[in-house]
Amino acid sequence: MKLHPIALTLAASLLTALTLRADDAAIAAKLAKIPPAAAEALKKAACTAKIEKVNIEKDGKVTVYEVELSEAGQPAREVSVTADGKINAEEETMPLDKLPEAVRKAIEAGAKGAKIERVNRIKRASGAVTYEASYVSKGKKTDVEYLEDGKVKPEEK
Numbered sequence: 001m002k003l004h005p006i007a008l009t010l011a012a013s014l015l016t017a018l019t020l021r022a023d024d025a026a027i028a029a030k031l032a033k034i035p036p037a038a039a040e041a042l043k044k045a046a047c048t049a050k051i052e053k054v055n056i057e058k059d060g061k062v063t064v065y066e067v068e069l070s071e072a073g074q075p076a077r078e079v080s081v082t083a084d085g086k087i088n089a090e091e092e093t094m095p096l097d098k099l100p101e102a103v104r105k106a107i108e109a110g111a112k113g114a115k116i117e118r119v120n121r122i123k124r125a126s127g128a129v130t131y132e133a134s135y136v137s138k139g140k141k142t143d144v145e146y147l148e149d150g151k152v153k154p155e156e157k
Contacts, residue, residue, distance in 0.1 A: 027051050027052075027053075027054060030054040031043070031051075031054060034054070034056065034065045034083075035065070035083040035084075035085075037083065037084050037085030038065040038081050038082065038083050038084070038085050039065075040085060041081040041085035041086070041087070042054075042065060042066075042067045042079060042081055045067070045069075045079040045081070045087070045090075046067060046069055046079070048071060049069035049070060049071040049074070049077070050069065050070050050071065051067045051068070051069060052067075052068045052069065052070050053067065053068040054066070054067055055067075055068075057080070059080065059088060059089070062082060062088070063082075063083065064080040064081065064082060064088045064089075065080065065081055065082075065083070066078055066079065066080035066081075067079055067080075075092050075093045075094065076092075076093045077090065077091055077092045077093065078090070078091040078120075079091075086125065087125050088124070088125055089122055089123065089124045089125065090122070090123045091120040091121065091122045091123075091132070092120065092121050093118050093119070093120055094119050094120070094121050094131075095119075096108070096116065096119060099119060099121075099131060100148060100150075102148070102149055102150030103131045103146050103148065103150050105150060106146050106150035106151070106152075107119060107131065107133040107144075107146060110133065110135070110144055110146075110152075111133075111135055112137075113137065114135035114136060114137035114142070115135065115136045115137070116133060116134070116135060117134040117135065117136045117141070118133075118134050119131055119132065119133050119134070120132045120134075122145070129148055130145050130146060130147055130148070130153055131145070131146045131148075132144070132145045132146075133145075133146065
């Protein structure tokens with residue numbers, strides 16, 4: 001039995017829609033498991049972006065709730081909040097050529113032959129800005145955070 005090309009297209013569209021709904025349901029379920037103030041703050045921070053992933057992490061001694069966001073034509077970004085819904089940090093993926101010169105040079109020098117997978121600009125609630133470079137060498141990933149002057153963030157040394 002041969003299926004008509006339109007029937008195949010409709011079937012593929014339905015499968016994609018069901019998968020998207022399942023993903024949305026999984027995100028909603030994860031958001032429902034975190035403190036309500038944090039969940040509301042993350043939804044508000046997402047605005048029109050799609051929430052791709054929800055994580056619970058530690059930032060020092062503080063538990064933070066983080067979402068990975070995507071939006072067509074925009075760089076990938078992440079937002080983390082504390083349990084009371086206050087912004088902890090906002091991260092945005094940036095191309096090397098858009099970084100401050102001192103940071104770019106430090107990241108390139110820090111690569112030491114590794115591939116620079118991505119660089120995130122991190123703006124913390126305190127107003128401090130750092131840059132996190134993800135390096136990959138021989139299948140191993142390493143993240144290093146740099147200050148705006150190009151020095152490695154002290155806790156990273």
